[in-house]
Amino acid sequence: MKTYSTAASLRAAINTEKRSGKTIAFVPTMGNLHEGHLRLVQHAKQHADIVVVSIFVNPLQFGANEDLSNYPRTLAADKEKLFAEGAQYLFLPHASEIYPEGMDSHTKISVPELSDNHCGASRPGHFTGVATIVAKLFNIVQPDTAVFGEKDFQQLSVIRKMVSDLCMPINIIGVATARAQDGLALSSRNGYLNTEQRSIAPTLHRVLQETREAIACGYDSYSNLEQHAKISLNKAGLKSDYFTICDARTLRPITGDTEEVVILAAAKLGTTRLIDNVTLNVNPSADWGMLAAN
Template identity: 40%
Template sequence: MIIFKKVADIQNYISIQKEKGKSVGFVPTMGALHEGHISLIEFGKTQSDFLICSIFVNPTQFNDKNDFEKYPITIDADIELLEKNHCDVLFLPSVAEMYPDGMELKTHYDLGNIENLLEGAFRPGHFQGVCQVVERLLRIVLPDKLFMGQKDYQQVMVLKKMIQLQNLDTELIMLPIKRSQAGLALSSRNARLNQENLDHALTIIRVLEKIKSNISKNTFETLKKDAEDTLLNNGFEKIDYIELAQQEDLQSLPIWIKDTPSIILIAAWIEGVRLIDNILID
């Protein structure tokens, strides 16, 4: 695996590869890598001639300073994991390399209502920061395909919109959520939980599956209230949202509509750690 820390160096390398007719796959990450990231890399390698992974903890997408400061940094372990799984290139830039002109937003992305829903309502400015850094990365790497996971479903929708707005020639491919054997959605933030709370965290997928199984037999409000009670009785301190929405645009659905592709999304706090998850209803 080749590691680049400078924009000019990785751009020169990519230019040479593209002159040879090679296609580029890209997996952007904030590090603290786990099997979810590796599943993206493994699939990306089957779809591209060479695969680039980036590790950059982006300050502009954290509306909570404490969350930024607590984000796990495991660079040595990350590099070892990438090498073990045959990643071709790692881009490991500094903040100064990514934001040579400062971190102030230079572009306001007209994302529409999707940036104000769900995550956007609880993390103001988050998606503007995400779009800023991902656009910067895409313009550096110039990938043919960008691979992301379904766990961050709203982020995927937002970035598809940004790619369209900025006329970037990259195809975004979303892959299913990678889960632990027990069913917990893999997340870098899971590393901050002790074993007892990791066990309690499994309640999220259990309530999602229960809502999905019963959505045609009960009202969503009834199922939502039951899910909230179940979470709060199993170690969760706070629930930001449990929502039923359309897959297409994440518009809220007060009731389930047969034959409308839907999604149930949850964000909840346990041991001071905010977890998100979702399940599709097709």
């Protein structure tokens, strides 16, 4: 595995691969890699000849009171894991390479509507930071395919919309959320949880599953389900940020045209913010309300 710290050096290496007919898959990360990240690399290997992984803790997507300075950085271990998975290139830029004139004067990309609610409402500016760094990395790597986890469902939606709107010739692949045996979605931030909090954390996924099952059984009072879920989370010791049942394509309220439903949730456990989601596919041959759990 070769490591590059500048856009020019990485692009030169990738262009050499492309001239020989190789296809490129890209997995952008912020490091502190876990099994979920490695599954993305595994999927990338299935879709291209060359896999490029980036590690960059992007300051533009962190708010003023968020955990940028404390975000876990485990570069040596990350390199070992990527080498073992067979990634060919690692892009490891410094902030000065990405934002040479500083973040304030850097061009930014905003994806309206999809970025506005849910995590976007709780973390103003977050998705502008995400869209900007992903677009810049896409321009540096120029991949044929890029792979993202479905745990960050809203982020994946924002990236897909950006790629579509800006006519980027990149196939975006979403990979199912990797989970611990008790259902907790794998996340770099799980390392912040103490023993007691770690035992409580799987409640988020359990409540999501219970809500999905209720909808699949025909219960369509979504506001009541959302309220009940928030109460359940708060009773368990999680502080609910949002719990929303919405259209998976628009991330807006469900309508008669909805084909897939997503239930999005975020909650704090101590100082750690957890996010998760589950989806349901609408059966087009049945009456509305007949949903099959996905």
